[in-house]
Amino acid sequence: MTEELNYIVTLYPTPVLRKEAAPVETFNEDLAKVVEAMYRRMYDSKGVGLAAPQVGLPQRILVINPTGEPEDKTGELALINPTIVDRFGDESTYEEGCLSFPGIYAEVKRPDKCKVEAMDVNGEKLELEFEGFASRVVQHEYDHLQGILLVDRMSSADKLKHRSALEGLVAEYKAANAPAPKRGMFGR
């Protein structure tokens, strides 16, 4: 039996979310497994997109499905080493959420369209144009690869509104990652 990757979502403020992700260099079965596991995590978490840093991998991999429906594969797409080469069209504002910020939604202004160059999971070159909600999802996930997070895109009013929720995430992270008390520091 082969073991299946089972990712959990990395929450703010875990440091991997702040790293600029590194390009994927090897297109192989392991990459395909990572992508499959990212899709599973995205659908299980009711997300419409997921970037590899959100499962603890500082690599330039993202998956999207703007429909959020595992049965509807038409919008399902994995982008490896994507670059947004152009952003254009009117700007619009929309309330975005992020799996790394559970329960927090904030208005973010973005251009409606974007053009992306990327590879697919087999290393084939892709050139794609997105608009509307799909474009927003791609831009949000692409931010993750640059270490840019929802909290960076929110207005100061939204930051204030979500201050206690954000502080709560920081407190939870600190509690879960507190260094073990050192023995022998005193009374030696």
Ligand code: CO
């Ligand atoms: Co996000």
